Amino acid sequence: MKKRTSLVLALGLTVGAVMPFTAAAQAKTPYNVMASKEDQFNKGAKVTWKKGQAVPTFVHGKLSTKGHKDKEAIKQFIKENKQIYQLDSDKDLTLLNIQTDEIGSTHYDFVQSVQGIPVDGAAFKVHTDKDGIVTAVNGDVFPEASSYFKGKLKAQLSKDAALANAWKSINLTKDKTLIDAETGPRGEKERGLVEKSKQVIYKKGNDFYHAYKINLQFILPYPANWVVYVDANNGNILDSYNAVAEGTGVGVLGDTKTINTYYSSGTYYLYDITKPMSGVIETRTAANTQRLPGNYSVDADNNFNATSQRADVDAHYYAGVVYDYYKNNFNRNSFDNNGATIRSTVHYSRNYNNAFWNGSQMVYGDGDGTTFTSLSGAVDVVGHELTHAVTERTAGLEYQYQSGALNESISDTFGVFMDRGDYLIGEDVYTPKKAGDALRSLSDPTLYGQPDNMSGYVNTTSDNGGVHTNSGIPNKAAYLTIQKVGFDTAQKIYYRALTVYLSPKSNFSDARASLLAAAADLYGSGSTQYSAVASAWSQVGVY
Incomplete structure (x- = not known):
């Protein structure tokens, strides 16, 4: 930077x-x-x-x-x-x-x-x-x-006329910003449009103008946050720019990414308004404290390439990937399906070996450099954590014992759906000095100390009843299902089960029943997909 x-x-x-x-x-x-x-x-x-x-x-x-x-x-x-x-x-x-x-x-x-x-x-x-x-x-x-204007300032142009001139200046009409009805969270047609207008004194060069400052924010036909200054006396366009910016950044693993940023007063923010949501995707830094949400992650030249910014870049980029995954596959508008802001805070505490969803936002530690590097550097980790938010707003699985293990497993499974290169969780950020390992595996949970069958179920009161241990059993069932029906079919079955059938106290048997019901809804009770789900759960000892 x-x-x-x-x-x-x-x-x-x-x-x-x-x-x-x-x-x-x-x-x-x-x-x-x-x-x-x-x-x-x-x-x-x-x-x-x-x-x-x-x-x-x-x-x-x-x-x-x-x-x-x-x-x-x-x-x-x-x-x-x-x-x-x-x-x-x-x-x-x-x-x-x-x-x-x-x-x-x-x-x-x-x-x-x-x-x-x-x-x-x-x-x-x-x-x-x-x-x-x-x-x-x-x-x-x-x-x-103060001395530039003589007499009392009074706009000769109406607000509506100023707005009309602003739209004309960007060669667009309001009707062209309509979002298709099917994309609205409540099924109605939505404009996806925000208009703002206020009177300001605008400095251009060495001159000052009494002006309307117009903001036109929309998603279609292209992402925009136009700022247009309209002379309040004669309606002339004094200045305009689109504050939606596309910047670049370097991630935790050293890869360069294109990121959506926001420009304001000479500064670029990790603040993405390009998604069809009522909120935004924003990324902040706790600066190695435990204060949330922290300060905005910013840069002067829109190239977030400093080593200290790598966690910020990945948290921001992968939050967008997760949003797109749920929107494109299930028409889900953010984790609450109502366009909620997706906020991430990186650099939480010091040497913090964890990432978590706190009920309102994502939080990522930098790791200690041995157990973990910055935890925002893996799409399956980001997908895992944000899926906790989806689960919270849908099935509401209680975070203890079997329902809690299901909660963890659902997050692992959707993390794999988003990162289809393998069946590992966290391999990109776990033990950075040791190649080839991961935090968990869906294909072989036993590699990382988890059971893969009910015969190995761990009865414990620690870790909320073993939620991070016993999740290996439904994880293995998910792997077996994917192997039989493929990623695309499996994710449809799992999403329907999560959002329609699972409930706060669901156990593993309830999960089997929910997934079978979802498969029957989508493909029929006599389908190969239905049989694949039944077989997967039988193989892990859940009947």
């Missing part, structure tokens, strides 16, 4: 409650001056500039000697530094949010506005430590915007 080096300038601090640098110093300072290595944090502020902007974009250091404990105190701080930021904290800034984080720092988020209309992208943030000392001020603001 390309890294940008910030160019900063050390400035002396004045004595007093507020310690700004002077406007005169600002005017005389060249843009590209690196702070001296000898400059100490408590002796000077570090300042980052963008060429052509009159206001610094980042000031960091001890910027005050007294505490600022509320928004009024922060506004007063801004007033006392007006010669720097050239903004009126009452007239030019609107407070959006105040947030105190886990270490006690407080963050005040403002947006610049002109006559109450926000300046697009003009964020202004003031940060204090736990004692209220101002430690940083950052954001992009344009004080010249």
Whole structure:
């Protein structure tokens, strides 16, 4: 991943409650001056500039000697530094949010506005430590915007007219964004369309415009999140771009993938809106903490190729693969069949040798490098975990004893359906320094300490009644079924059994009966498919 080096300038601090640098110093300072290595944090502020902007974009250091404990105190701080930021904290800034984080720092988020209309992208943030000392001020603001307009701002163009101009500018109509009725989660025709419109002050070059910022989000006839700026006075198109981005990334095993990303304010996010769902597929990082959901995984140039990003890339990519698998094979719209957001968090804790579904999102550890490498690096692992979410929303199999072992087996089986190269689970990420092994095997569960027949069933109270051990028995039955009828037929039988017949307390006998009922529904009770299911379960000792 390309890294940008910030160019900063050390400035002396004045004595007093507020310690700004002077406007005169600002005017005389060249843009590209690196702070001296000898400059100490408590002796000077570090300042980052963008060429052509009159206001610094980042000031960091001890910027005050007294505490600022509320928004009024922060506004007063801004007033006392007006010669720097050239903004009126009452007239030019609107407070959006105040947030105190886990270490006690407080963050005040403002947006610049002109006559109450926000300046697009003009964020202004003031940060204090736990004692209220101002430690940083950052954001992009344009004080010249306030004097650019004469008289009261009033749109001469209606919102509807602005929307019509936006659609015209991308050579599309709303009707062309219709999604076929069969793809709707409730069976009705859906547009798969989101229209958003708000008035903004838009900066283009050195000029400012009163504009409508239009968002047009749709899936068909192509994935799009158009951002269109329409002049609020004459209807001209000032600017437009499609924020749906297709980037590249390197996965855990070093392979390059094409990934769907999202572009906003100069940053690319692992945030996929291209699927026909009401939510999104998003990937975040816990940064080796246990805080969920964590921060968004981002990149500056849309090439997620840093070693630290490999787990992020695979979690994002394979979540899309799993979504596509369920949608394309069963018309299932996300794990809840209602377009729920699929959220993944990687880099969970340190040396964490596990991945799990916590009831609302996916979580992946990086492994310790010996037992596992990053667990998001295997499609069967991602498919396994997200299938837990499908099971939770359908059969609801209780996670203990035989129903829990079935829960695990269903996830293993669908993981194999998605990764058809073999019958192994987790082989791509398990024991990275040892080739040829895996976490589990459907074809021979005994290789990894699991029984493959009821004669070897393990009675235990550990691991919720042996859910990860006894799952070998239904796993073997799944393998025998696939061998007889093939992957495509087997997955249809298993999906119907999961979503129609299995229930929270189903045991292995119930699973046999459910799968036979599904096979009878799809192929008839006298079919070879029905006989294959019956034979598979008889061979593992379930009658």
